[in-house]
Amino acid sequence: MLQRIGTKLFLKEGCDPDPAALIPVMQGWIQRRQLPGLLIDVADYSHVHHGPGIMLICNEGDLSVDFAEGRPGILYMRKRKHAPTLPDGLLACVRQCLLAAELLQREDSLPGLQLDLRQTRVIFSDRLRAPNTPEAFASRRGELALFAYRLYGDASLDQVHDDPRENLAVSVVAADDHSLASLLGRTAAASVS
Amino acid sequence: MSDSWKAALQDRMPQDWSREIDIFEGQMELRRQDRLDEKVFAETRLRRGIYGQRYDNGQRHDGIETRPLDFPSGDLTKGPDTMWDAPGMQRIKVPYGGLSIAQMEALADLAEEYSDAILHVTTRQDFQLHYIHIDDTPDLMRRLAAVGLTTREACGNSVRNVTACPLAGVCRDQTFDVTPYSAALADFLLGHDDVQDFGRKFKVAFSGCEHHACALVNMHDLGFLARTREVNGEIERGFTIYVGGGLGTVPHQAQVLEEFATVDEIMPISQAVSRVFARHGEKRNRNRARIKFLVASLGIEEFRRLVREERETLPRDEAWTDWIDEVPVEWERPLRAGMALNGSDRPAGFDEWYRTNVYRQRQPGYSVITVNLPLGDITSWQMRQLADIAREYVSDNVRTTVEQNIVLRWVPDADLPALFGALKAVGLGDAGAGTIVDITACPGTDTCKLGIASSRGLAAELRQRLAVRNATMPDAVKDLKIKISGCFNSCGQHHVADIGFFGNSRRSGNHKVPHFQVVLGGQWDENAGSFGLAMTAVPAKSVPEVLDALTDRYVAERERGETFQSWVRRLGRKEVRAMFQQWTKLPTYEEKPDLFLDWGDSRSYSIGDIGVGECAGEVVSLFSIEISKAESEHFDALLALDEGDYRQAEGRSYQAMLMAARALIRTQYLDVSLEADDIVSEFRTRFYDTELFFDRYAKGKFARYLFARYASPPARNGEREARQRIEEAQLFIEATHSAEARINGVIVNPA
Ligand code: HEM
Numbered sequence: 001m002l003q004r005i006g007t008k009l010f011l012k013e014g015c016d017p018d019p020a021a022l023i024p025v026m027q028g029w030i031q032r033r034q035l036p037g038l039l040i041d042v043a044d045y046s047h048v049h050h051g052p053g054i055m056l057i058c059n060e061g062d063l064s065v066d067f068a069e070g071r072p073g074i075l076y077m078r079k080r081k082h083a084p085t086l087p088d089g090l091l092a093c094v095r096q097c098l099l100a101a102e103l104l105q106r107e108d109s110l111p112g113l114q115l116d117l118r119q120t121r122v123i124f125s126d127r128l129r130a131p132n133t134p135e136a137f138a139s140r141r142g143e144l145a146l147f148a149y150r151l152y153g154d155a156s157l158d159q160v161h162d163d164p165r166e167n168l169a170v171s172v173v174a175a176d177d178h179s180l181a182s183l184l185g186r187t188a189a190a191s192v193s
Numbered sequence: 194m195s196d197s198w199k200a201a202l203q204d205r206m207p208q209d210w211s212r213e214i215d216i217f218e219g220q221m222e223l224r225r226q227d228r229l230d231e232k233v234f235a236e237t238r239l240r241r242g243i244y245g246q247r248y249d250n251g252q253r254h255d256g257i258e259t260r261p262l263d264f265p266s267g268d269l270t271k272g273p274d275t276m277w278d279a280p281g282m283q284r285i286k287v288p289y290g291g292l293s294i295a296q297m298e299a300l301a302d303l304a305e306e307y308s309d310a311i312l313h314v315t316t317r318q319d320f321q322l323h324y325i326h327i328d329d330t331p332d333l334m335r336r337l338a339a340v341g342l343t344t345r346e347a348c349g350n351s352v353r354n355v356t357a358c359p360l361a362g363v364c365r366d367q368t369f370d371v372t373p374y375s376a377a378l379a380d381f382l383l384g385h386d387d388v389q390d391f392g393r394k395f396k397v398a399f400s401g402c403e404h405h406a407c408a409l410v411n412m413h414d415l416g417f418l419a420r421t422r423e424v425n426g427e428i429e430r431g432f433t434i435y436v437g438g439g440l441g442t443v444p445h446q447a448q449v450l451e452e453f454a455t456v457d458e459i460m461p462i463s464q465a466v467s468r469v470f471a472r473h474g475e476k477r478n479r480n481r482a483r484i485k486f487l488v489a490s491l492g493i494e495e496f497r498r499l500v501r502e503e504r505e506t507l508p509r510d511e512a513w514t515d516w517i518d519e520v521p522v523e524w525e526r527p528l529r530a531g532m533a534l535n536g537s538d539r540p541a542g543f544d545e546w547y548r549t550n551v552y553r554q555r556q557p558g559y560s561v562i563t564v565n566l567p568l569g570d571i572t573s574w575q576m577r578q579l580a581d582i583a584r585e586y587v588s589d590n591v592r593t594t595v596e597q598n599i600v601l602r603w604v605p606d607a608d609l610p611a612l613f614g615a616l617k618a619v620g621l622g623d624a625g626a627g628t629i630v631d632i633t634a635c636p637g638t639d640t641c642k643l644g645i646a647s648s649r650g651l652a653a654e655l656r657q658r659l660a661v662r663n664a665t666m667p668d669a670v671k672d673l674k675i676k677i678s679g680c681f682n683s684c685g686q687h688h689v690a691d692i693g694f695f696g697n698s699r700r701s702g703n704h705k706v707p708h709f710q711v712v713l714g715g716q717w718d719e720n721a722g723s724f725g726l727a728m729t730a731v732p733a734k735s736v737p738e739v740l741d742a743l744t745d746r747y748v749a750e751r752e753r754g755e756t757f758q759s760w761v762r763r764l765g766r767k768e769v770r771a772m773f774q775q776w777t778k779l780p781t782y783e784e785k786p787d788l789f790l791d792w793g794d795s796r797s798y799s800i801g802d803i804g805v806g807e808c809a810g811e812v813v814s815l816f817s818i819e820i821s822k823a824e825s826e827h828f829d830a831l832l833a834l835d836e837g838d839y840r841q842a843e844g845r846s847y848q849a850m851l852m853a854a855r856a857l858i859r860t861q862y863l864d865v866s867l868e869a870d871d872i873v874s875e876f877r878t879r880f881y882d883t884e885l886f887f888d889r890y891a892k893g894k895f896a897r898y899l900f901a902r903y904a905s906p907p908a909r910n911g912e913r914e915a916r917q918r919i920e921e922a923q924l925f926i927e928a929t930h931s932a933e934a935r936i937n938g939v940i941v942n943p944a
Pocket residue numbers: 244245246282284315316317318319320321353354396412439440441442635636640641642643682683684685686
């Protein structure tokens with residue numbers, strides 16, 4: 001079992017949500033229990049450069065509107081209670097991001113929030129079992145391909161960073177366009193809780 | 194490839210550290226099986242640096258109601274009322290703030306894999322990781338041990354991180370480099386038998402000089418100030434040793450234990466102090482258990498006598514001195530040759546950054562640069578980039594600071610423009626280090642269980658506002674320091690700032706309003722030479738306006754060369770209060786709902802999961818009128834203090850406590866007399882014995898201030914007594930406010 005796995009869906013270029021507007025939105029999710037899992041608190045990291053933005057802390061994993069690399073997106077990092085297989089686990093992460101995206105798009109305080117749904121960033125945060133090396137990527141390729149197929153059908157896989165100190169991150173790019181609704185349909189069987 | 198960190202790192206961890214971590218892992222297992230008492234486990238956990246966090250009692254007020262957090266581990270706890278699965282905090286000790294590149298990289302990894310990809314620098318040069326699961330801590334500790342870092346005794350009743358000036362060794366004004374001594378003492382005291390039986394935490398600091406603030410020796414339990422003397426024509430190194438300082442609810446200035454102790458004496462004396470503290474220090478009453486109370490109650494002469502006596506009986510230990518011969522002449526080596534800043538291109542923003550973030554070292558051609566971290570936070574990614582920058586320019590010459598920043602030392606001046614460019618590219622090039630925008634804040638309501646108001650929320654807001662105005666701000670304002678604590682415990686060190694704030698709350702109608710007490714005129718220089726005093730509480734949301742009013746007036750009225758401290762003194766407390774008055778009258782919720790929220794939080798404000806109860810109370814009660822009289826008495830005490838009339842200041846503070854107690858009694862029993870005997874006895878039976886006055890964390894602490902003063906008036910009327918009584922009265926009045934709100938049913942506090 002890997003220490004942490006996660007997925008990030010990037011916002012479309014030009015979308016730059018106001019972090020301050022996200023705090024009441026996420027606090028509202030806690031009040032209304034609008035996402036699966038045990039939602040605990042909202043952490044504000046908007047003061048740091050290219051940081052984790054606004055983060056919804058949950059027992060199973062944390063969901064944030066993340067600004068790493070200056071590319072805002074919806075990130076879900078699974079901390080515990082992993083699914084039995086890696087593809088299932090990753091699908092559950094994507095689903096959590098999609099559910100959050102659906103909720104965010106309903107907010108008047110966050111107008112024009114659009115996602116680039118053709119691309120999913122997969123992140124393994126476990127330097128013991130999945131260091132950021134070509135070998136570790138190769139050894140996970142089969143499971144990643146299965147995940148990509150179940151999410152998108154046809155898709156390509158690429159290792160993102162060269163720096164061996166970084167998390168192992170893989171960019172999964174779909175051959176075709178997908179809508180939020182269709183991806184929600186394709187991940188319907190997965191859940192984080 | 195190993196499948197566990199334990200196996201992978203076995204050869205890289207010091208053996209004793211590795212074993213301790215295994216033992217802790219075993220204790221975790223015993224606790225899971227309920228074979229280890231939760232209280233014992235809690236202290237064990239704290240001594241491994243693992244703190245609880247807000248909401249770990251399994252409930253949280255979500256802005257509408259208090260709701261349970263149903264953690265999957267069910268009833269399993271890691272301490273009383275502390276759920277196993279609840280996110281917690283891990284503190285990591287960094288002796289004298291010294292960091293290596295390998296440590297920076299390890300910290301970055303750990304924050305990503307176990308926390309939220311944020312590393313937080315604390316007000317005592319430590320790091321903290323938040324939202325940690327306890328199950329992850331043994332591996333986290335192993336990975337730290339592999340790079341020479343420990344979490345041992347980072348919390349709990351033992352010797353905390355040993356701090357030192359971040360400029361030690363390169364400072365132009367130092368007597369000598371205190372780094373090797375602080376490192377050696379930290380090493381000696383870590384896990385030492387004589388530091389295991391304290392009633393409370395114990396903080397040690399080293400300073401290289403008297404007049405700067407870098408190490409804040411005056412506010413430490415044990416402080417070392419570098420000195421030299423001439424013996425037979427040779428210069429001998431030593432320290433003036435201070436003892437019994439500390440912040441907290443009642444701040445104390447440290448006192449001199451030994452005028453000059455030679456370096457071979459610092460360990461035995463520390464050990465003797467530890468033994469005296471362990472033997473004579475208060476154990477049961479945690480609120481009087483810091484060594485400052487022991488020193489105050491014994492008197493410094495008696496305390497010194499006991500320490501000297503103890504010192505004489507200590508069996509000699511090789512460890513006291515065997516390190517001395519190994520103290521290198523130069524603790525650090527520069528990576529690159531020093532070179533003057535020549536005519537090379539200066540990137541935009543360089544000059545401003547140079548003015549505030551660059552310190553010229555005593556060694557020609559080199560500078561120390563400060564990486565100004567917002568709220569002490571840095572991301573894992575940034576930490577790796579900073580490690581690369583260090584690798585290129587300074588190697589392992591990196592330190593954390595008590596102002597929650599990181600410094601790189603031994604930067605050749607000629608490299609400054611390039612280094613600035615590199616920092617800016619990764620978002621670490623903020624100017625303004627050590628100025629008004631570089632605000633210190635404790636964790637506050639974000640993660641601290643005791644937080645009353647959002648210190649970090651306020652700090653972030655002020656930082657943003659002040660940064661915008663930075664270019665046009667007069668230097669006199671720029672150079673002020675702001676420090677914020679989320680409650681009276683003063684983890685944000687608000688007592689030693691020009692402008693300090695600590696969180697509290699007030700009631701308006703049926704609602705609570707987050708407030709900050711404004712504490713003015715604390716002194717950062719002279720090793721935290723004097724503490725500021727509370728002026729008045731203002732709503733959290735009004736703080737930016739209050740700050741503007743204060744700084745505008747300071748600029749307008751300040752005389753040439755006048756410091757903020759002396760301006761505040763000249764203005765006088767009465768005038769300061771008058772200036773703030775417009776913010777102290779609370780509107781109703783309907784008039785200004787925004788005021789009833791805290792910074793960075795959209796939930797309706799509550800403390801300790803307090804909710805708005807059903808039964809409505811009167812808007813202006815008899816209590817509010819009477820307590821305001823007590824407050825005014827307290828204010829007069831402050832004025833008397835300003836005039837140097839200590840007897841009156843002390844007496845009025847006591848009177849203010851009596852009046853506050855009486856106001857509370859009269860919510861139950863109107864006919865109480867004005868006699869101290871009656872007030873104290875009624876107060877005791879109605880509110881203390883019944884524990885109605887108790888709050889969840891401080892319990893009856895503040896009531897005991899009243900009882901103690903009632904039982905024994907001070908033997909002498911000096912400034913120290915007056916200041917202490919004033920602080921106590923302040924806290925007692927606060928507590929009376931809270932008790933009234935709790936008891937009289939308007940606001941329901943589950944505590
Ligand atoms: C009654 C309880 C507490 C008291 C009296 C207290 C008091 C203090 C004081 C006076 C300082 C700092 C100044 C200094 O001496 O250098 C400090 C440091 C600190 N406190 Fe507390 N504190 C308490 C509980 C907490 C809690 C519950 C938290 C949050 C989890 C917390 C977080 C911190 C932090 C982050 C620091 C700087 C830390 C370091 O590296 O040692 N404190 N505390």
